[in-house]
Every structure is written in C-alpha cells, then in structure tokens.
Amino acid sequence: MPPSGSLLSQGLIEDFFLHVWTVANQKGGVGKTTSAITLGGLCADQGARVLLLDMDPHGSLSSYFGHDPDVAQKSCFTLFQRRKELSLELVHGCIFPTKFENLSIIPSSMAVATLERQGIGQDGMGLVISRTLALLKGEYDVVLIDCPPLLGVLMINALAACQHLIVPVQTEFLALKGLERMINTLSMMTRSLKKELPYVVLPTMFDQRTQASVSCLRLLRNTYSDRIWPGKIPIDTKFRDASKAGVPPSLYATDSRGVEAYRSLLKWLRVQISSGGD
Numbered sequence: 001m002p003p004s005g006s007l008l009s010q011g012l013i014e015d016f017f018l019h020v021w022t023v024a025n026q027k028g029g030v031g032k033t034t035s036a037i038t039l040g041g042l043c044a045d046q047g048a049r050v051l052l053l054d055m056d057p058h059g060s061l062s063s064y065f066g067h068d069p070d071v072a073q074k075s076c077f078t079l080f081q082r083r084k085e086l087s088l089e090l091v092h093g094c095i096f097p098t099k100f101e102n103l104s105i106i107p108s109s110m111a112v113a114t115l116e117r118q119g120i121g122q123d124g125m126g127l128v129i130s131r132t133l134a135l136l137k138g139e140y141d142v143v144l145i146d147c148p149p150l151l152g153v154l155m156i157n158a159l160a161a162c163q164h165l166i167v168p169v170q171t172e173f174l175a176l177k178g179l180e181r182m183i184n185t186l187s188m189m190t191r192s193l194k195k196e197l198p199y200v201v202l203p204t205m206f207d208q209r210t211q212a213s214v215s216c217l218r219l220l221r222n223t224y225s226d227r228i229w230p231g232k233i234p235i236d237t238k239f240r241d242a243s244k245a246g247v248p249p250s251l252y253a254t255d256s257r258g259v260e261a262y263r264s265l266l267k268w269l270r271v272q273i274s275s276g277g278d
Contacts, residue, residue: 019143022162023036023146023147024167025178026150027170031170031233035262038259039144039265039266040142044100045251049141050143051136051143052106053106053145054075054106055108056146057108059110067107075107075111076107076129077109079128080115087135116152162197165200167201169203172212179220206235217232229265231261233265235258
C-alpha cells in the first residue's frame with residue numbers, strides 16, 4: 001500500500017499520471033538522464049508504476065541500472081527492428097524490472113544509432129514508440145523517455161509519443177544554443193503534428209557561486225518567462241554518488257538539495273497538469 005502522503009492516496013494518479021514525458025535537448029551533458037531517473041524514482045516512491053525508456057545510443061540510463069548497451073539482446077532497437085510485427089508480447093520482452101519497486105526499464109542499444117541512416121519517412125518509423133506505448137495502456141502510470149541530443153528518428157519518435165516535454169538546460173551560456181535548436185525543433189513538430197506540445201524549460205547544474213551561472217539563469221528567465229520552471233536544479237555531488245551506486249537519487253540521498261529541487265519540480269508539474277496549464 002502506498003504511503004499516506006503519496007499521489008495515489010491523494011487520488012491524483014488519474015489527473016497527474018497516465019502521462020508520457022520526454023526529456024530532451026539538442027545538447028549533451030545538460031542533465032537529461034539525471035532528470036529522467038530522478039523524476040522516475042520520485043514517482044515510483046509515491047506509488048506510481050513507472051517505465052523508463054532509454055533511446056540514447058550511449059545508453060547512460062541503461063548503464064545506470066546495470067544494462068550494457070553494447071551487448072543488449074532486447075532493447076528499444078528491437079521495437080524498431082521488428083516494427084511490422086509489434087505486439088504486446090514483443091514489447092513485454094523488451095521491458096526489464098529494476099531492483100527498485102514500481103520502476104521498470106526498456107534499455108537502449110548501440111544499434112539504435114544505425115536507425116538514423118534509415119530516415120524518418122520510411123515505413124512508419126516515426127510512430128514506433130507511439131504504437132509501443134499504446135499497447136501498454138493501463139500497465140503504467142508514468143513513462144519517461146530519455147533522448148539522444150540529436151534531431152533524428154529517435155527524437156522524432158520521443159516527441160511524437162509524449163504529452164509533455166521537459167527541456168533541461170545547463171545554466172551556462174554555451175547551453176543556450178542547444179535550447180534554441182530544441183525550441184525550433186518543437187515548433188517544427190507542432191506544425192507536423194498539428195497540435196501544441198506543452199514544454200517546460202528546466203534550469204540545471206546551477207552554481208550560485210559563479211556569476212556566469214547566475215547571469216545565465218537570469219537570461220533564461222527573461223527569455224523564456226512563460227515556459228521556464230520557477231526553480232532550478234543545483235549542482236549536487238549526490239547525483240554522481242547515486243549514479244555510481246546505481247540507485248535512484250530519491251532513494252540514495254532523499255533529503256539532498258538536488259532531490260529536494262526535483263521534488264519541488266514534480267509538485268509544480270502536478271499543479272500545471274491538474275490545472276490544464278502548459
């Protein structure tokens with residue numbers, strides 16, 4: 001039974017969950033994988049059934065939970081490779097439980113990098129993940145998709161399948177260009193899908209000791225005032241320690257400042273979704 005303060009016990013699962021989130025940015029090293037794992041861990045802690053989907057050929061999320069993307073036999077690549085025979089049995093074969101309650105994963109494989117050469121227009125390649133998640137309807141409350149920092153068939157799939165987009169942005173000026181490219185990609189997808197995709201800009205790796213970080217955060221707030229989360233994710237060595245241990249940060253260091261920040265983000269997202277805001 002979930003704890004009394006959980007989202008399940010508050011009756012908010014129907015309002016907040018049954019959602020697919022994509023975590024994406026066209027720049028690497030901005031905290032995408034950390035964000036997906038931490039938010040997924042927090043949701044699982046609160047009683048939600050969480051599926052993490054790793055679509056990055058580097059497989060950082062997969063490695064976090066002990067799956068080697070170099071040798072994976074069943075992975076998200078399997079879904080693309082066998083897309084013409086996609087079935088619930090096939091999808092189930094690609095899902096692996098973690099040792100943490102309520103948390104499962106579809107790992108990545110180095111082979112997914114080859115998909116980019118096949119092109120988005122070929123044979124329904126852009127909707128493989130949408131079709132996959134449709135088969136899983138009712139089995140999970142939250143799906144979090146970790147994307148590669150590259151516009152291509154993998155990111156297009158992740159954006160087409162999700163209902164909300166989280167765009168982590170490191171609070172340094174070099175990261176702002178990646179955000180601009182991501183917003184342009186989002187505009188393109190909006191036109192293609194003929195629907196708005198709500199998104200939130202998530203400031204990450206904030207270091208209040210440096211003027212560069214403070215100035216960058218100020219610029220982000222001024223530029224994306226209507227789309228940026230009011231908080232920020234601080235630099236926190238506990239994330240690195242949790243990664244080394246292979247444990248979600250919410251379980252490894254539940255009261256750390258970084259986890260507290262993501263906990264605040266999750267509460268904010270819940271309010272936004274419940275109120276119908278973007």
